[in-house]
Amino acid sequence: MxxxxxxxxxxxxxxxxxxxxxxxxxxxxxxxxxxxxxxxxxxxxxxxxxxxxxxxxxxxxxxxxxxxxxxxxxxxxxxxxxxxxxxxxxxxxxxxxSHKSTRERMARLRPFLHRGTQRFTGEIEPISLRKTKFKELKDCIECYSCLGGCPVKESDDNYAGPTLMRLIARFELDPRDGADRLAMAVEEGLYKCTTCGKCTVVCPEGFRIHEDVIE
Ligand code: SF4
Ligand code: SF4
Ligand code: FES
The missing domain is CATH 3.10.20.30 (Beta-grasp domain)
Structure with a gap:
């Protein structure tokens, strides 16, 4: 070989x-x-x-x-x-x-549950599409393959990229989180994504990133 x-x-x-x-x-x-x-x-x-x-x-x-x-x-x-x-x-x-700048950018996304203005008092439905996707997205192994395969990220560092969009979505889909994750995603360059789907193709965990996260 x-x-x-x-x-x-x-x-x-x-x-x-x-x-x-x-x-x-x-x-x-x-x-x-x-x-x-x-x-x-x-x-x-x-x-x-x-x-x-x-x-x-x-x-x-x-x-x-x-x-x-x-x-x-x-x-x-x-x-x-x-x-x-x-x-x-x-x-x-x-x-x-080096993952340093990606890690720092992740920290900027405040990746922990926020109470927001209201406390979550409801019950989480045991089986719902929303929860299923949330559970899947929680299981990311942070290999950064999706980021390494993103053509937009290659030319535009202002775009946070698919790994970080996955992180934002993971909290957006969590009914206990009170932060405005959509605004955060837009600020991190959500609309720069061309939904080419390359991140989905390379994800070893099989996440449909451009469909379930970005879109
Ligand atoms: S779908 Fe978006 S995030 Fe995924 S590789 Fe293409 S441009 Fe990057
Ligand atoms: S490729 Fe998949 S498992 Fe790897 S960081 Fe991206 S979303 Fe997570
Ligand atoms: S060595 Fe751990 S994912 Fe490959």
Missing amino acids: RVKVFRYDPLRDKKPWYQEFKVDIKERGMKVLGVLDYLNTELGAGIAYRSSCRSGQCGSCAIMINNRPGLACRTPARDRMVLEPLKNFPVIRDLVV
Whole structure:
């Protein structure tokens, strides 16, 4: 298997470059993360990348795989694959990107329940479409694949992007929340979204982001 990996160490490299490897893989069904582990442990490549749970739960291993965001621990390895850091984020080193400004922007959205002016006194319907969607959106693993795949975010940083719109919607759909989440979404660039649906296509949790969140 041949693999091409984006390399960039700001302390050593003037600009990013690509390193090609030939990997002799005998294990069937190997995932991209397994190949990265192999490159470091067997070939001493010293590639920087993130991973933790190795089972699609923690969201830390999202990278660009053949120009498409995906979880390295879930995506099957393929011959001639190109591995790059997630788009729309500053690169720290190799495949590791910085989430700092996204996290700061998330904090600005006040991601906790607000009482608003009135206390919630009603009962939450046990089974309703609203609640089902709310429950789904709560289960986001914050891998940022959707953000890495958003073409609007690529050219316009004023748009908060799909991950943050998901966060706003999660509270908007929660009947206990009293904040004006719609106004917040508009302020964060809701109308910049073209509803192209790319965020939905790449979401490993299968959220219909452009349909259930943005629209
Ligand atoms: S639907 Fe909107 S948020 Fe999703 S990728 Fe397209 S422009 Fe970005
Ligand atoms: S909405 Fe999907 S793609 Fe976006 S951060 Fe959450 S799990 Fe990842
Ligand atoms: S290592 Fe946790 S989602 Fe891939």
